Amino acid sequence: MIRILIVGGGTGGLSTANHLAINLRKEIKENSVKIILLNKEKRHYYQPGFLEIPFNLMRENETYRDLSRLSVNGIELISENAIKIDLDGKFVQTENRKISFDYIVIATGVDYDYGRIPGLKDGTENFYDLENSIKLKEKLNSFKGGTIFVGVSSLPYKCAPAPLETVFLLNDLFRKKHIRDRVKIIYSYPIGGLFPNKGVSDFAMKLFEQKGIESRINSVMKYVDPSKKEITFENGDRISYDLAITVPPHVGAKVIRDSAIGNGDGWINVDKFTLEISGKENAFAIGDATALQVSKAGSVADAQAIVVAERIGQKIRGMEPEALYDGTGGAIFLTGMGKASMLSSNYERPPSLKPESYSFYWLKLIYNQVYWNMTAKPYLNEVME
Numbered sequence: 001m002i003r004i005l006i007v008g009g010g011t012g013g014l015s016t017a018n019h020l021a022i023n024l025r026k027e028i029k030e031n032s033v034k035i036i037l038l039n040k041e042k043r044h045y046y047q048p049g050f051l052e053i054p055f056n057l058m059r060e061n062e063t064y065r066d067l068s069r070l071s072v073n074g075i076e077l078i079s080e081n082a083i084k085i086d087l088d089g090k091f092v093q094t095e096n097r098k099i100s101f102d103y104i105v106i107a108t109g110v111d112y113d114y115g116r117i118p119g120l121k122d123g124t125e126n127f128y129d130l131e132n133s134i135k136l137k138e139k140l141n142s143f144k145g146g147t148i149f150v151g152v153s154s155l156p157y158k159c160a161p162a163p164l165e166t167v168f169l170l171n172d173l174f175r176k177k178h179i180r181d182r183v184k185i186i187y188s189y190p191i192g193g194l195f196p197n198k199g200v201s202d203f204a205m206k207l208f209e210q211k212g213i214e215s216r217i218n219s220v221m222k223y224v225d226p227s228k229k230e231i232t233f234e235n236g237d238r239i240s241y242d243l244a245i246t247v248p249p250h251v252g253a254k255v256i257r258d259s260a261i262g263n264g265d266g267w268i269n270v271d272k273f274t275l276e277i278s279g280k281e282n283a284f285a286i287g288d289a290t291a292l293q294v295s296k297a298g299s300v301a302d303a304q305a306i307v308v309a310e311r312i313g314q315k316i317r318g319m320e321p322e323a324l325y326d327g328t329g330g331a332i333f334l335t336g337m338g339k340a341s342m343l344s345s346n347y348e349r350p351p352s353l354k355p356e357s358y359s360f361y362w363l364k365l366i367y368n369q370v371y372w373n374m375t376a377k378p379y380l381n382e383v384m385e
């Protein structure tokens with residue numbers, strides 16, 4: 001029996017498992033293939049919702065579901081923490097067992113390394129996990145005026161537009177509460193623009209000017225003093241705040257760093273088209289876990305999952321794998337309450353923006369709901385079961 005192990009049941013891992021179980025339905029029924037999905041917890045999260053909870057665009061309990069409800073038939077689910085991945089020995093060690101594999105797909109996402117910026121964890125809020133998102137919502141509810149700081153600690157981080165979206169949503173939230181004139185919004189970015197791509201940065205800068213939002217570029221946070229509510233930057237600048245919202249430093253998952261599979265920060269090197277881990281056979285990595293120069297986005301993880309599921313299916317059936325990842329990625333970019341743009345790119349095409357519209361905003365709210373039947377558990381596949 002051929003054993004396919006997927007480590008990580010987030011957007012990329014779940015999508016890989018589901019597409020594999022569909023592609024290899026016949027082989028699974030004949031007991032010649034087994035698909036195992038290993039995730040450290042029972043829940044699967046829709047992370048874009050974490051940005052929306054503080055603004056009442058999504059409810060807390062709409063952002064997660066049990067993996068058992070989302071995985072299609074033919075997948076064995078194991079809810080345990082992987083503590084070591086041995087690509088040469090072809091096994092994964094959890095706290096309770098050793099799981100052997102013939103094929104492995106690593107989709108372990110990211111960890112947040114708060115320790116890199118002293119004071120960041122205690123002195124600032126964020127929306128990068130469910131708990132912090134709920135806490136931020138409470139802070140915003142009781143905010144009556146003052147300086148709000150929104151800053152990105154370092155690149156790469158998940159969902160590149162998320163901090164800009166936050167700024168635009170804050171602007172509208174305070175306008176709706178009729179306290180915008182009592183709030184100063186300051187945004188900081190660690191490189192020479194408001195966003196990694198110049199076109200998007202220029203677009204955001206125009207909106208900043210229209211909406212009266214201040215910015216600091218080339219500003220790398222050095223430390224935060226929670227008692228003084230002050231952020232000090234590498235260049236010596238300081239900002240005092242009443243409420244600070246930051247994007248914490250991102251690194252590869254602990255198990256990747258502990259298993260020495262990735263580079264210094266734990267990002268895994270893969271072939272940009274086949275997504276095979278460099279120098280390893282039948283081993284793939286997808287989504288946020290890779291060192292690829294593409295966005296850390298659910299759209300990327302899902303597009304890569306489909307490619308990997310197809311390649312593994314073709315290999316197992318003795319065919320030459322043909323599916324290739326073309327760098328596809330994209331996101332709906334909220335520019336306020338009731339307005340959004342659409343960002344898309346691939347290896348050939350740098351990020352391009354569609355004009356802002358009400359329709360994109362609604363598309364985002366609709367996608368929040370259909371995610372569960374489209375990306376997480378493809379509806380068509382469910383029907384075919």
Ligand SMILES: Cc1cc2nc3c(=O)[nH]c(=O)nc-3n(C[C@H](O)[C@H](O)[C@H](O)COP(=O)(O)OP(=O)(O)OC[C@H]3O[C@@H](n4cnc5c(N)ncnc54)[C@H](O)[C@@H]3O)c2cc1C
Nearest residue numbers: 008010011012040047048082109159287288296297298299
């Ligand atoms: C606030 C926010 C807003 C976002 N907005 C958007 C958006 O609008 N559009 C978009 O496309 N993307 C967006 N994203 C990004 C998107 O959510 C991620 O890029 C996507 O989830 C990546 O999928 P993944 O499978 O690589 O990682 P994840 O979905 O993070 O999954 C990783 C999984 O690995 C598991 N895991 C980790 N370590 C272990 C271990 N040792 N053992 C077992 N399991 C383990 C975790 O439990 C988790 O389930 C947003 C993210 C955030 C935080």
